[in-house]
Amino acid sequence: MITISQIDSYIEKIPPSPKILKETLLLLNQGDLVKAAQVGKQDPALNTYLKELINKPVYGFRSEVNDISQIFGILGVAKSQQATYNYMISLLSPAKWKLFQLNKSSFYDLQAQLCANWQKITAHLGIDDKDVQSAVSLLPASIIVSEALFCEKLEDVKLLRSVDEIDLNTILQRLCKMDLFDICQRIAQKWEMSHTVMQIIQASSGIKPAQNETMNKLGKWMHLLLFYTLSKPTFIEAGLNDFIDFQIEYVADIYDDFLQLMELA
Numbered sequence: 001m002i003t004i005s006q007i008d009s010y011i012e013k014i015p016p017s018p019k020i021l022k023e024t025l026l027l028l029n030q031g032d033l034v035k036a037a038q039v040g041k042q043d044p045a046l047n048t049y050l051k052e053l054i055n056k057p058v059y060g061f062r063s064e065v066n067d068i069s070q071i072f073g074i075l076g077v078a079k080s081q082q083a084t085y086n087y088m089i090s091l092l093s094p095a096k097w098k099l100f101q102l103n104k105s106s107f108y109d110l111q112a113q114l115c116a117n118w119q120k121i122t123a124h125l126g127i128d129d130k131d132v133q134s135a136v137s138l139l140p141a142s143i144i145v146s147e148a149l150f151c152e153k154l155e156d157v158k159l160l161r162s163v164d165e166i167d168l169n170t171i172l173q174r175l176c177k178m179d180l181f182d183i184c185q186r187i188a189q190k191w192e193m194s195h196t197v198m199q200i201i202q203a204s205s206g207i208k209p210a211q212n213e214t215m216n217k218l219g220k221w222m223h224l225l226l227f228y229t230l231s232k233p234t235f236i237e238a239g240l241n242d243f244i245d246f247q248i249e250y251v252a253d254i255y256d257d258f259l260q261l262m263e264l265a
Contacts (some may be wrong), residue, residue: 004176004178006149006176007145007149007176007178007183008186011145011183011186011187011190020039020040020043020046021043021046021084021087021088023039024036024040024043024046025081025085028072028077028080028081028084028130029081029130033069033072033073033076033077033080034069036072036080037069037072037073038069040072041069045087046068047068049087049090050068050071050083050087051066052108053083053086053087053108053112054071054074054083056108056112058109058113058117059112059116071083078128078130078132078133078134079115079133081130081133081134082115082119082133082134082137083115085134085191086115086137086140089137089140089141090107090108090111092141092144093107093144094144094148097147098147098151098154099157099239100147100238100239101238101239102238102240106234106238107140109234110140110143110229110240111140113229113232114136114139114140114226115136115137117225117228117262118133118135118136118225119133120261120262120264121221121225121261124261125217125218127218129196131193131196132196132200132218134197135193135196135200135218135222136222136225138184138187138188138193139184139201139226142180142181142183142187143180143240143243145183145187146168146180146183146243149172149175149176150168150172150175153175157171157175160174167244167245168239169243169245170245179205181201181202181204181205182202184201185198185201185202196215199212200215200219200222201222203216203218203219203220203222203223204218204219204220204223204226205219206219206223206244206245206246206247206251207247207250209250217254220250220254221254221258223247223250223251224254224255224258225258226244227244227246228258228262230243230244
């Protein structure tokens with residue numbers, strides 16, 4: 001059994017915001033894109049990450065975008081904040097993945113696909129909220145923490161997967177009495193994110209709906225997005241699709257709408 005203190009120790013490894021990141025996020029939260037870009041330029045690694053992220057094919061830009069001021073200007077406040085959170089998460093990404101067949105490039109692809117499509121969803125729903133935009137950033141973070149937790153019991157995990165053929169989220173619950181979405185919530189608490197984010201994340205499990213109708217609706221869209229993304233060939237090969245037990249009844253009312261939206265260029 002993996003204890004809560006062990007889980008918290010892994011979550012604590014998620015790097016606290018360095019001074020430049022803290023100031024950049026504060027300025028983005030205040031809506032000041034110009035000053036945020038000026039401060040962000042002082043972190044070369046942040047600049048490189050944002051350049052790599054924004055030029056992924058999923059974003060659809062025909063010419064390369066290089067300057068952080070231009071990137072923030074294109075993304076706007078909410079999406080720039082989301083991208084900066086993604087950078088923080090990338091700092092924790094392991095140099096070598098042991099359970100999931102991922103690397104730096106495929107992990108960045110995962111972040112980019114989740115974020116770009118979540119932006120498409122929130123635009124479709126008419127939502128322009130920094131907290132809602134940032135919520136999807138927690139899912140890749142929880143996968144990193146789960147990788148670390150699973151590696152503590154790697155042989156047990158492999159045995160359970162080969163014998164019982166159960167999903168990884170169930171294995172995670174057996175090992176530490178927490179699932180992927182509980183880990184997301186603990187990360188959100190560490191980052192002092194809003195209660196709104198935590199409601200959406202828990203609802204996106206498909207088995208813990210929110211009482212608030214709006215949060216529950218967003219949870220349905222995120223549940224579909226997570227299943228849709230992790231069902232891509234790259235992430236099936238990485239072993240990530242075993243994480244989600246698709247709850248079709250939970251999302252039946254938006255399923256067709258979701259598919260139509262994802263098919264749009």
